[in-house]
Amino acid sequence: MRWSQTYLFTVREAPADAEIMSHQLLVRAGFIKKLAPGIFTLQNFGLRSLRKIENIIRAELDKKNCTELLMPMVQPQELWEETGRLNIDVLLKFKNRNGQLFCLGPTHEEVVTDIIRKDVKSYRDLPKILYQIQTKYRDEIRPRFGLMRGREFIMKDAYSFDIDESAAHQSYQKMKDAYEAIFTRSGLNYRIVEADAGNIGGNMTHEFQVLAEAGEDQIVSCDSCQFAANIEVAPSGLNQSKAKPPEFLKLEEFATPNLKTIGDLSKSLDIPEQQLVKTLFYMGVDGPVAILLRGADEANPVKVKSTLGLSELPMFLTEEEVLKVSGASPGSCGPVGLKIPIYLDQALQGATNMIVGANKDGWHLKNVNIDRDFQVHQFADFKFASEGETCVRCQKGKYILTRGIEVGHIFYLGTKYSKAMGANYLNKEGRPVPVEMGCYGIGVTRALQASVEQNHDKDGIIWPVPIAPYHVHICLLDLKHELSLKTVETLESSLQKAGLEVFIDDREERPGIKFKDADLLGLPLRITIGARGLEAGEVELVERKTKKMHKLAPEKVVDFCVSYIQEGLR
């Protein structure tokens, strides 16, 4: 393809709202163009890379006997009523001309379960895995980072249907294997991490995280064993001191006027935050509860949610509610005398002589002790795991914190949707049984951008070979130089014959501009064809990734390119 014959406009300035490099680069290189917040056109180069990811996904899923189909974007609201999900906040709802209620699909559990309940009759019809690659819409309140958190985006969603839990786990494992193959073949550096199932149902779930500093997710992994988890669910250890605990000292009240935060208190008393204890109040299932953590630890809302058995992320009590429950303002509260369940983070097991609020404004207590001064409802893991902590899984390695971009997420769903929607099959005994389900997503447009976030330098994108829009970028410098034109033509046709995709910059521009654009576009190999070089009998070839330059005789160029690209596709 020649630049003059396609539609490609690079842009000098990154848009003001592009906060991260991958967003800036995709816009500047003309891969994507914003239409509205979170809504982008994929221009030709962007689409070419996207299709390569899509085709890798298709190939790997087809290997696992998954069947592709294409479900509608516009869905009747009644299906979402059946599963009780009609009010999820990203669901965009509307009426059509005839007043019928529809929504734009952010996901397709409802539609696919409707298909299954119409088609599947018997255990002989199972197992099945269906998938589609399709445009989704999530009505995000604050879309950002380009394709990373968009409103309209392309997703691969798959759904498995099995006769029982053990078969469903096999399907889950099959999809996990397929995902590993997909992300590896796409040239991404990723980690599989344990994750939170949220409200989707089921109890087994993994995320596929592309490692990148700009990622929205924090990942905890062990430097010794294979353990890795999203920080939302990564267990945090006990960190118990092995020293003999000191004697219980006498409970004392002391004045702390104007000291509201753990930081204030720590400074004023000259005690490290870690030795102070803070008291948080949440609304539990049956009313308010208190949770105590060490002063420097942060409560992890996902852990609070799961220990309290909530269906949504936990809500703090308001100041008035805290006053009602404790008799004091939030800065002066503590466990002593509370009439509500008191949970303690497990790092407080064995803690003695704690400093806590006195439930009296402007006062604290010291030498507070468990059992003597208050009763513990439950010890549990409430805090975020932290860097350097001993790995809870292997008890040997240390935790490392990195950031990632979630590009895939797989869930074992159980029968949440099949029960709600009556998707049953008849078992061998002829009895109706709800189908066991799993669901499996890949953010295809997000994976595209994640690849750029992971693979770029200050000059532009560095495409992994398997998803580069073209393989070879030829800069034709002298548009009127007969030998140059002829060389480019021969080169193009020989490279294409070898299965390589060639892009030729035939614009009337200065070499400097052509090189800058080549770096920006980021195709794996750049070949420069100019009068001077050719007359000296050599062609300049640069690897985009390493910027390593090679001077080759023209007849060696094709072999070099073919072996470089084949190596990259392996």
Next chain:
Amino acid sequence: MRWSQTYLFTVREAPADAEIMSHQLLVRAGFIKKLAPGIFTLQNFGLRSLRKIENIIRAELDKKNCTELLMPMVQPQELWEETGRLNIDVLLKFKNRNGQLFCLGPTHEEVVTDIIRKDVKSYRDLPKILYQIQTKYRDEIRPRFGLMRGREFIMKDAYSFDIDESAAHQSYQKMKDAYEAIFTRSGLNYRIVEADAGNIGGNMTHEFQVLAEAGEDQIVSCDSCQFAANIEVAPSGLNQSKAKPPEFLKLEEFATPNLKTIGDLSKSLDIPEQQLVKTLFYMGVDGPVAILLRGADEANPVKVKSTLGLSELPMFLTEEEVLKVSGASPGSCGPVGLKIPIYLDQALQGATNMIVGANKDGWHLKNVNIDRDFQVHQFADFKFASEGETCVRCQKGKYILTRGIEVGHIFYLGTKYSKAMGANYLNKEGRPVPVEMGCYGIGVTRALQASVEQNHDKDGIIWPVPIAPYHVHICLLDLKHELSLKTVETLESSLQKAGLEVFIDDREERPGIKFKDADLLGLPLRITIGARGLEAGEVELVERKTKKMHKLAPEKVVDFCVSYIQEGLR
């Protein structure tokens, strides 16, 4: 692919709302499944055929240096305000969570013109043709016929951008050529017909109509020359009598109590409808107008619209308005004494001694003559063309009326959108000039169904080879017969090696059911592998289209299939 390993469920009964065969067959064969009126899931076999059409489209458009991209489905309403199209009735509009106004794209002139005005700077950046294959939504009030007139559907839309009208016409011709190649390669029997441009702008437009009796469009074509047009715009001739016109007789009024329609009048007076004249009242641009046609002729609203210069299809006057303008009820009106412009269908040129309403309830006039009794504002072509009429274009052949399904429509748009949205380029003199545009659509899902409407028999679908979901359907009859299993395996791998796509019915079903399903699914070749045949040293092969049966030695099967399929792809 084996039936047991994919997702395919055929259905015995056609759905009650499927009025035409193609809709019934696509549902029964498990190609599509209804989610809501006008909204369908494409199941695997449907998607496979669709992708083949898409790939033919891509290949032919890429040959013409068209560039593919992918624009969003969700579009800001403000773009549609710019072009004054915000109120077109099929545009589904909604607010997002933040209260911003969006709509679902039924077409993309606005979005693509927005892209162009941002990217294109100079005449050197043109010409360009952009296209996408994408899901569209039209908020049809009465969706029907399956994929034929759906709400959510897949369309290929392309847009050309040129420096002037002559260059735009070249792009138009290029796309017309590409469309011919696309529909020919897809194995469709179609006609290119002249058409109405509607409100899209521009003055040159052609439709690509797949010929089929169930088509919604009526096509007029000449049995002698190449002329063909949608009945909406097909010119209808003068049909003037060559006989010397009779003398003007004396104008007379006569009572016609209770005779309201041309039919009543014709019966009561015993005069053929064709010799009576009817008067219709429409709202013109500057107020009411009357249009006279021969009694048996039907007014063609598109022709009325274009002669009157209206922007929408014409509205009849209400009974009250007719009374106000003529002094009588609609059944008793005529031209004599009217104070509004009177248009005559050109078939009335030279008509004499006409019978018309008297503008007095219950009375008519006879011997009414042009010029003597009323003045003609304009003669024009107002009526539908009819079967057997002399071709207006060649003046030799006769019109034939057939029905078609519109699968493609191309338009020269001029500068309607570029002017409204300020999409200018700088010409050689550095002056801004609005870009000349064209737009080009293919209903991809509609083309899929049109192919079935054109190619089926009572037993099922007959896929044209180029868009069949698979090429060869193997019915494996004896699942436990060693030689059968082995033969199928060898056959599958040899056929695949030769580039053919093989589908194997390995279900535990009776042969009768397998053959019925094979006919229903409609793959081009069916091979039956059974113990009895194999032991007699022969394999049964049936051509789906002709039902011609061949008994072949197993080693001849592959060659036969390959040459049959290659012939079909040519």
